[in-house]
Structures are given as structure tokens and as C-alpha cells.
Amino acid sequence: MTGSRVRIAVADAPAAGEVRLVELDSHTIGLYRVGDRYYAVADRCPHRGAPLCSAGRVVRGITLEHGNPTRGAALGLLRCPWHKWDFDIATGRCLVQPRLRVRRYRVEHDGDDLIITLQHPAPEAAAASEPDRLALTP
Structure with a gap:
């Protein structure tokens, strides 16, 4: 099954810490860059x-890798504007209620373009390899 897709030139993609909103089949999707990944x-x-x-923001946080805390802007935490809950952009997981996840979509490189596919969430295997994150933000 193939889903609806949108193609975006890498040159038009957001800079780290910024968002580009994309409309696709009446869905609004936020495209983010964290490090060299989208x-x-x-x-x-x-x-x-x-x-x-559209109203939330990317925040700084602390990641715990092998018990060692590291602070940085490239951690990819989204903060909800209403209740200030943080979500890991890479895994979709809420840091306050880990059973809650924001819906994620597959992003693929195709030459000088990025392709976002609506109906196929990103693989969960990537979530398993990501370190747990703890939202301690200014």
C-alpha cells in the first residue's frame, strides 16, 4: 500500500531547530532537522x-547515554504550547507520559529532495536504538 507523498527540496527544508509546516491530504505535518537527519x-x-x-517549539534538553548526561540543542524535543509536555522528535515519545506518542511520518532522501509519506509512520526499530531523554530545560 502506498500513501500520499509530498516532495520538498532539501534547499527548502528547515534549518536545525526550526520547523517547516507541510499540508498533505488535510493533515498538517511539521518537518524538522536534528543534526543531519530529518x-x-x-x-x-x-x-x-x-x-x-505550528504553536509548539523545539527546546533544549538533557539526554542520558549510558548514565552520562549531555546538554545540547540538537536533541530534538518538541514542547506542547498548552501543557508544556515534551516529545522526542525521533521517537515520538512523550517524556511525561511515555505511552503517548506523537504521530511520525517516514522521511526519505531522493537526490536533492526529501519525500514525506503520509500513511506510513516511521519504523519503530529506530525508537529502540534511541537513548532515553529527560526533559530538563531552561
Whole structure:
């Protein structure tokens, strides 16, 4: 089964820490760059439906890798504007309620373009390899 797709030139993609909103089949999707990777997430907080990408913001946080805390701007945490809950952009997982996840979409490189596919969430295997993140932000 193939889903609806949108193609975006890498040159038009957001810089690190910024968002580019994309409309696809009446869905608003936020495209983010974290380091050298791109992530696409739904513009809807799974907690209460707040506009997560269009009104939320990327925040700094602390990641714990092998018990060692590291602070940085490239951690990819999205903060909901309504209740200030943080979501990991890479995994979609909410740091306050880990069972809640923001919907993610597959992002693929195709030459000088990025392709976002609507109906296929990103593989969960990537989530298993990501370190747990703890949102301690200014």
C-alpha cells in the first residue's frame, strides 16, 4: 500500500531547530532537522490536540547515554504550547507520559529532495536504538 507523498527540496527544508509546516491530504505535518537527519511529525499533540508544530517549539534538553548526561540543542524535543509536555522528535515519545506518542511520518532522501509519506509512520526499530531523554530545560 502506498500513501500520499509530498516532495520538498532539501534547499527548502528547515534549518536545525526550526520547523517547516507541510499540508498533505488535510493533515498538517511539521518537518524538522536534528543534526543531519530529518523528522516529520503530526501537528497535533496526542494529549489534548494542541497544535504541536505550528504553536509548539523545539527546546533544549538533557539526554542520558549510558548514565552520562549531555546538554545540547540538537536533541530534538518538541514542547506542547498548552501543557508544556515534551516529545522526542525521533521517537515520538512523550517524556511525561511515555505511552503517548506523537504521530511520525517516514522521511526519505531522493537526490536533492526529501519525500514525506503520509500513511506510513516511521519504523519503530529506530525508537529502540534511541537513548532515553529527560526533559530538563531552561
